[in-house]
Amino acid sequence: MSRNTPTQEHTYTLTRELDASAAEVFAAWTTPARYERWAGAEAGSVEMDVRPGGAWKAVMVVPGGHRVPIGGSYREVAADRRLVMDMEMPGAPEPTVMTMELAERADGGPTRLTLSQVCATAEERDMAEEGSTMLLDSLTAHLAER
Template structure:
């Protein structure tokens, strides 16, 4: 990992199949990911596209999109997305722990500012995913 990368690890209180479904099913993903309803489109396969309009606590919705680079069901998602400085790659790794799942979300960024913003957004995303899974 570079100086401008982050790696977040969470133990989610749900089996790996439920975590995978929450992340890859459009309707479930939009329930916890701060996405505008109806804006999530995922073609979860290598080379498949994904997109969503994300509505943060402040400001207008922001369109995000990219391509799935690697997909290993219930284990790995690697996706790219454009940034102001080029393209970045985000990786979600899932480890089956029986009744729980270890999720590791990491990303390489082009600058400290980009890393800090991405890490903050990813922290919010993982926290929201954990809360969604706890209610399911």
């Protein structure tokens, strides 16, 4: 097996309970203007064609003010339930795959968001997990503002 072949060892999974419906969370993740507000994207840089095979892109502004262009395509789209996206990162030889799943409780309780990503190396996984944790913190704050 090649050193850069993604394995289960290089996967992370994060889970959050969000005080919002699955439809609200999905819209925050798939509407360019909303995504821009909470995800740290540069104004006007987010484009999303949310359908299987559709492309997405954004320029993220990371701590220190650095601009990082990211993008990819949607592999799977199940409204209010699941997104599977390829993510192309600068310097990465191949895209990684990120999956976002939503589970809404029948009793109206919090929506469970599960985010996972398969990375090529342990170092890439650690950096991606840190970035995704910050992303989910920001999403949680954004949904609390409504």
